[in-house]
Amino acid sequence: MAASEVILEVNNLRKEFDGVVAVENLSFQLHRGEILGLLGVNGAGKTTAMNMILGLTEPTSGSIHAFGLPMPKSRIAILRRCNFCSAYAPLPSNLLVWQNLLIFSLIYGVKNRRQRTAALLELLEITPLRQRVTGHLSSGESTRVNLCKALLNSPELLMLDEPTASLDPDIADKVRKTLRRVQREDGVGMLYTSHNMRDIEEVCDRVIFIHHGQVVAEGTPQDVVRQSDHASLEEMFIDLARAGGKA
Amino acid sequence: MQLHVIAGLILRYVLLYSRNAIRLIELVFWPVVDLMVWGFLTVFLKENTSGDFPHFITFLIGAMIFWDILFRAQQGLAISFLEDVWTRNLLNVFVAPVRPSEYIVATALVGMLRVGVTVIVLTILAAFAYAFRLWDFHFLLIPFFANLLIFGWSLGIVSVSLILRFGQAAESLGWAVPFLIQPISAVFYPVSVLPVWLQPLALALPSTHVFEGMRAVLAGNPLPQSNLLLAFGLNALYLALAAWLFALTLRNARQRGLLVKIATQ
Numbered sequence: 001m002a003a004s005e006v007i008l009e010v011n012n013l014r015k016e017f018d019g020v021v022a023v024e025n026l027s028f029q030l031h032r033g034e035i036l037g038l039l040g041v042n043g044a045g046k047t048t049a050m051n052m053i054l055g056l057t058e059p060t061s062g063s064i065h066a067f068g069l070p071m072p073k074s075r076i077a078i079l080r081r082c083n084f085c086s087a088y089a090p091l092p093s094n095l096l097v098w099q100n101l102l103i104f105s106l107i108y109g110v111k112n113r114r115q116r117t118a119a120l121l122e123l124l125e126i127t128p129l130r131q132r133v134t135g136h137l138s139s140g141e142s143t144r145v146n147l148c149k150a151l152l153n154s155p156e157l158l159m160l161d162e163p164t165a166s167l168d169p170d171i172a173d174k175v176r177k178t179l180r181r182v183q184r185e186d187g188v189g190m191l192y193t194s195h196n197m198r199d200i201e202e203v204c205d206r207v208i209f210i211h212h213g214q215v216v217a218e219g220t221p222q223d224v225v226r227q228s229d230h231a232s233l234e235e236m237f238i239d240l241a242r243a244g245g246k247a
Numbered sequence: 248m249q250l251h252v253i254a255g256l257i258l259r260y261v262l263l264y265s266r267n268a269i270r271l272i273e274l275v276f277w278p279v280v281d282l283m284v285w286g287f288l289t290v291f292l293k294e295n296t297s298g299d300f301p302h303f304i305t306f307l308i309g310a311m312i313f314w315d316i317l318f319r320a321q322q323g324l325a326i327s328f329l330e331d332v333w334t335r336n337l338l339n340v341f342v343a344p345v346r347p348s349e350y351i352v353a354t355a356l357v358g359m360l361r362v363g364v365t366v367i368v369l370t371i372l373a374a375f376a377y378a379f380r381l382w383d384f385h386f387l388l389i390p391f392f393a394n395l396l397i398f399g400w401s402l403g404i405v406s407v408s409l410i411l412r413f414g415q416a417a418e419s420l421g422w423a424v425p426f427l428i429q430p431i432s433a434v435f436y437p438v439s440v441l442p443v444w445l446q447p448l449a450l451a452l453p454s455t456h457v458f459e460g461m462r463a464v465l466a467g468n469p470l471p472q473s474n475l476l477l478a479f480g481l482n483a484l485y486l487a488l489a490a491w492l493f494a495l496t497l498r499n500a501r502q503r504g505l506l507v508k509i510a511t512q
Contacts, residue, residue: 017504051507054342058501072501079344088511089338092259099262106255107343149339159342 005032007157007189008053013062015048015213022048024213026062032156033187035179037194037204037221039233041241045213046193050159053191054084066157080108085150086161090142093135097126097145100134101152108153120148124178140171147175151182158182158190164199172196176203197234207233211240248349256345256353259336260327261360274361275368278315282369285311286377308379309465310434310458312369313395317454318425319365320399323358324351325406325421332415337510347497351490354407355400362396387464391457394478397486398453399425404489408496414509433458453481 008030015023023045030036038046051057053064055075064071066078091100098117105113121127124144129137137145143163150158160179164172176199182188194200200207201221209217209224217224221233230236264270289307331337340350373379381388406424410417431445432454441449449455460474500506 048504051504056338056341056501056507056510057504058498076344076346079342082342084339084342086338088335090335091339092263092334092336094266094334095259095262096266099258099266103255103259103262104339104343106251106258107340107345109249109251109344 006030007032007067008191009063009065010049010053011063011065013049013052013064014060015045015052015057016060022213023052023059023210026210026213026215028208028215028218030157030189030191032189033183034206035183035190035192035204037192037200037207038210039193039200039207039237040210041237042195044210046210047161048213049210050161050191050193054082054159055079080153081155082157082159083108083150083153083155084159084161085143085146085163087139087143087146087163087165088161089146091134091146091149093133095134096130097132097134097137098130100145101149104149105152110152116152116154117148120151123151123181124148125174139166140168143167143171143175147178154186155188158188160190160192162194163192164194164196172199179203195237197232197237201233209236209240216240248346248352249344252345252349253353253356256340256350257356260330260354260357263330274364278319278365278369279372281311281315282308282372282376286373290377306462306465307435308373308377309381309461312366312373312381313391313458313461314429314434315365315369316362316392316395317399317402319361320355320358320396321403321406321425322399322421323356323361324354324400324403325410325424327354327357328407328410329418329421332410332418332509332512335510338507341506341510347493351404351493355403358399358403359396362399387470388461390470390475391461391464391478394453394457394475394482397482398457398478401482401485401489402428404486404493408489408493411496411500411505411509414505415512428452428454431455437462450477451481453478453485456481 006029011027013023013026014021026045026049028036038049040046048057052059053066053071055072058072067081069078071078101117102113105117110116121130124147126141126144126148129141129145134142134145147163164175167175179190180203183190192204204221206219207221207224208215217228219227225233225236228236230239285307331340370381373381402424406421409420431441431449432452433441433449438446438449438455438459456474456478460471460478463471
């Protein structure tokens, strides 16, 4: 595993919706096996940036390269090596858990589907949920099933949009530990958004603070806190939100 | 195109039916109701009019079954897309390595499955209830059947494009689009019944040539080649136009953020 290999490169990314700038001049790199936190208040541009990286939204200007391939031109080739998990994009509620996992393992062309799914269910401690209706799961169970889907194709790059939102501390801790384990054992690079600063401090190797679509701070969670003269990331987050971007 | 992607998407829509008996009933409920209404109407007309009536009966029942082919094919695309919107699964599909063409092919095949189920049920019912035996016409009607299927797919692609462009507020278009063309498709009456100024518009639709041709076959005439060729030609044009519209709408949706908006509404 080449620790310094860049798997995602974003340059001068800009997105404007009907005259409103959502993302402005955003540039960063993500290395293989690194977890990069994308932080910011609601409406800061995190999700828009992630949507552009996933090819859901086209940038107004700037470029995105994943594994050296340009997005959106090489969208399919990139998405085969990525996956996505969001608290706001649950799997179809009217199907059973195993049915949803079978469908997505087919879509992603997963080899040894049965073994791969069984191993992930075991890893996430949700094997007993196989026969349950997805819509009847608790938010903690649903998040782990979603994460199971996100790991089906052994992604090299994982996009996580608030994966621990609305989870109790115990489940949130399990999810964080699982992500760390996957990062360590499989060298998965992750782009991680969250409003939970504990999550960020515990999981992310590096963070980027964005506000009004622009980067206002960057570095390891400890460096960012130190440079900003705050006691914690949480304090910095609150100050940033209230001061309009000057931390 | 990757077959495993198409298989995964088809499985997703087919499993929905296995999970909900109401959906299965819905698949045959309205067609059966329609068949009963048109069937009993023709029985009533037969008993109260004279002349060359048996053909008239076959026209109405045949037209009803044929119309359902077009409608169900369109529904396969439109409703499958709406299912993804309603269950907020659209985001998961569009961040997966799914090409738009694979998505369209999968939903079109789902439409074909829906058509298959409906036509089998209606054909059996029409034979028992009204002595209308579709199989008496052997394979003569199959080319018309294929044309309606293709036109239904085109209308389905247009419906999906409109929903993508205008959001969930436009979801009723998922059902309405076929009915916009029904009055001028000469489904239950010949195109000559329409006002003269409307006839060119009617003849610009493949469905009109299908229903005109179907009436000729049901009346015992040979397969009208001209109707068939026109229908296939127009279908090729409309399918290409629908695909172009979808590509354009999808690109516009990606530029304006509409894809994410409709997926997370």
